[in-house]
Amino acid sequence: xxxxxxxxxxxxxxxxxxxxxxxxxxxxxxxxxxxxxxxxxxxxxxxxxxxxxxxxxxxxxxxxxxxxxxxxxxxxxxxxxxxxxxxxxxxxxxxxxxxxxxxxxxxxxxxxxxxxxxxxxxxxxxxxxxxxxxxxxxxxxxxxxxxxxxxxxxxxxxxxxxxxxxxxxxxxxxxxxxxxxxxxxxxxxxxxxxxxxxxxxxxxxxxxxxxxxxxxxxxxxxxxxxxxxxxxxxxxxxxxxxxxxxxxxxxxxxxxxxxxxxxxxxxxxxxxxxxxxxxxxxxxxxxxxxxxxxxxxxxxxxxxxxxxxxxxxxxxxxxxxxxxxxxxxxxxxxxxxxxxxxxxxxxxxxxxxxxxxxxxxxxxxxxxxxxxxxxxxxxxxxxxxxxxxxx
Numbered sequence: 047x048x049x050x051x052x053x054x055x056x057x058x059x060x061x062x063x064x065x066x067x068x069x070x071x072x073x074x075x076x077x078x079x080x081x082x083x084x085x086x087x088x089x090x091x092x093x094x095x096x097x098x099x100x101x102x103x104x105x106x107x108x109x110x111x112x113x114x115x116x117x118x119x120x121x122x123x124x125x126x127x128x129x130x131x132x133x134x135x136x137x138x139x140x141x142x143x144x145x146x147x148x149x150x151x152x153x154x155x156x157x158x159x160x161x162x163x164x165x166x167x168x169x170x171x172x173x174x175x176x177x178x179x180x181x182x183x184x185x186x187x188x189x190x191x192x193x194x195x196x197x198x199x200x201x202x203x204x205x206x207x208x209x210x211x212x213x214x215x216x217x218x219x220x221x222x223x224x225x226x227x228x229x230x231x232x233x234x235x236x237x238x239x240x241x242x243x244x245x246x247x248x249x250x251x252x253x254x255x256x257x258x259x260x261x262x263x264x265x266x267x268x269x270x271x272x273x274x275x276x277x278x279x280x281x282x283x284x285x286x287x288x289x290x291x292x293x294x295x296x297x298x299x300x301x302x303x304x305x306x307x308x309x310x311x312x313x314x315x316x317x318x319x320x321x322x323x324x325x326x327x328x329x330x331x332x333x334x335x336x337x338x339x340x341x342x343x344x345x346x347x348x349x350x351x352x353x354x355x356x357x358x359x360x361x362x363x364x365x366x367x368x369x370x371x372x373x374x375x376x377x378x379x380x381x382x383x384x385x386x387x388x389x390x391x392x393x394x395x396x397x398x399x400x401x402x403x404x405x406x407x408x409x410x411x412x413x414x415x416x417x418x419x420x421x422x423x424x425x426x427x428x429x430x431x432x433x434x435x436x437x
Contacts, residue, residue, distance in 0.1 A: 056175040060405030061413075064389070068399035079426035081414045082399040084220065085288040086368070088341075090323075091334040094285065097326030101319045110315040113306040114141025114294075118321050121328040122294045126277075129252070132265045137299045138272070140306055141316050141324075145250045145280035145293035146172060147309075152246060152276060152295055153180040155304040161211035166197050167407035168371060170220045170248070174407075183209070186407050191373045194362040195224040199237045212244040215264065218251040221406045221413040222371040223346075223364020225255060228262040235267045239274050247277045250293075251367040253284035253335055256343040259365035265296060272298045283367075284335050285327045292316055292324040342368045345416040345423055352427040356434055368417045371403065375410040377437045385409045396429040 064082040071078050113119065119139040126132040142148040149172075157163065159181035165173050167186040174184040187205045189195035202213065215234065218225040226234070238245050247264035255261045265277045280293030295305065315321075346363075349370055353361045358376030374388060382388050385402035389412060392398045403411030414430075416423055 052179060055178045060171050061401050064393075064399055064401050067393065071393070071397075076397060078393075078397050078399055079422050079429065080399045080418065081416075081423070081426050082401050083415050083417050086283065086286040086338060086417050087419065088286040088338055090286050090290070091327075093330050093334075094287065094323045094327045097330075098319050098323040101322035106318050106322055108318065110318050110321060112310045112315050113302065114139070114316060115318075115321045115325070118325050118328075119294075121325050122296070125328050126263075126265050126268075126296060129261065130263045130266050132263075132268055134265070134268060134296055135299070138268075138296055138302060140295050140297070140302045140309070141321065142280075142293040142295060142305075142309065143313055143316050144282060144291040145248070145278050146176075147313070148278040148280070148293040148295040148305075149173075149246070149248060150176045150179070151305045151308050151312075152278065152297065152301070153177060153182065154308055155301055156244065157182040157211060160209060162207060162209040163211060164202060164205050164213040164243075165407075166195075166202075166213075166215070168195060168219070168221050168403065168411065169214070169407050170216055171405045173214055173216075182211070185210070188408070189222075189224075191360045191362050191371070191411070195219065195222040195371070196226060196230065199233050202234070203237065203241075206241060206243070210241070210243060212246055213238060214246050214248060216248040217262070218255060218364070218366025219369075220251065220367055221369050221401070221403070221411075222362065223367040223369050224362065225259055225365035225367075226262060227259070228266075231262055231264055231267075235264065235271065235275065239271055243274070245275045247275065249277055249279045251283050252279060254339055254342060254368065255366040256339070256346065256364075268296060276301065281324055281327050284338070286338065287323070287327065290317075290320045290323060292320050342416065345418075345420060346370070348420060349414070349416050349423055349427055352424065352431065356431050358434070368415060370414045370416065371406070371408075371411045372414070373408075373410040374412055374434065377434045379437055382437060385412055388412060392430060392433060396433050398426045398429055400430075 276297035361372035389402040
């Protein structure tokens with residue numbers, strides 16, 4: 047069967063692909079230690095699940111407004127106010143089927159064919175392909191592990207051309223966990239306004255920031271620069287709600303209306319029951335989020351202590367999310383020459399699932415998730431270290 051030409055420009059998600067490969071090996075009876083997962087290993091908190099059960103019992107099972115239930119849009123706006131002191135109208139918020147749809151619909155609603163978009167590398171695997179599907183051109187801007195993968199305004203500026211339309215800024219980052227402090231965000235915002243560049247801030251991990259770092263958000267610039275900044279997020283990571291598929295976008299009301307039109311012709315509304323659960327998450331107690339955040343911080347430190355024993359590794363200390371992105375190029379050999387070969391060798395020979403850094407735009411590295419138990423994390427990283435030593 048012939049498929050569309052556009053499909054030749056994109057590839058399946060590398061992270062989902064590795065997870066599927068690990069799952070298949072498990073079905074074959076092989077013991078796999080999974081460090082590839084991009085989701086919390088915690089259950090959704092009880093009060094959120096209870097809200098969903100009530101919604102079913104109360105027959106909240108019909109279509110809702112395309113951009114989301116008014117109460118949920120208001121709760122998203124209120125969460126920005128509570129976290130960052132941001133005042134945003136409800137009409138500046140749209141609810142989407144996960145943070146991924148928020149980004150994709152935003153790209154389709156704001157980018158034209160040939161627009162260039164700066165994408166700091168390493169980057170989340172889906173950014174380039176989503177941009178290509180929107181007709182835009184991803185322009186990677188490489189960061190360095192020696193500087194924690196954070197980019198300066200000067201580095202961004204060197205990548206600008208007359209075709210540059212936007213910048214994607216993912217903080218905290220998937221895959222590196224790098225987080226831009228508030229003063230860095232301020233400098234990038236001032237640069238973007240001066241250059242007439244639109245910033246799309248992907249802040250899906252913004253509640254998972256570890257001391258001494260402090261949460262920081264581009265949303266603080268929304269009131270003053272609504273035509274130059276938009277923020278996407280969701281409940282998947284911070285509330286352990288990956289399967290519920292609830293994301294959102296804070297953007298200029300004109301863009302929100304365009305995204306709503308697009309969504310009305312593709313998916314319509316987010317699941318009505320999931321929206322009710324999302325309201326409970328955003329308006330309910332946050333002690334569950336804090337427990338997860340503290341657990342992730344402890345696991346990060348456990349993992350870093352083990353990786354410190356890998357003599358040829360360079361691994362920045364992440365301030366957020368739940369990933370490590372060590373540079374392991376010092377271990378490459380003729381038999382294991384790149385991140386894909388190393389990731390496949392680790393899976394086949396020691397039963398540890400990782401994701402090759404090439405999928406994130408940096409072939410020197412592997413992405414290691416610490417969204418798993420302490421026991422699995424310690425056992426898996428010890429096995430990886432022993433394998434690297436043999437190389």
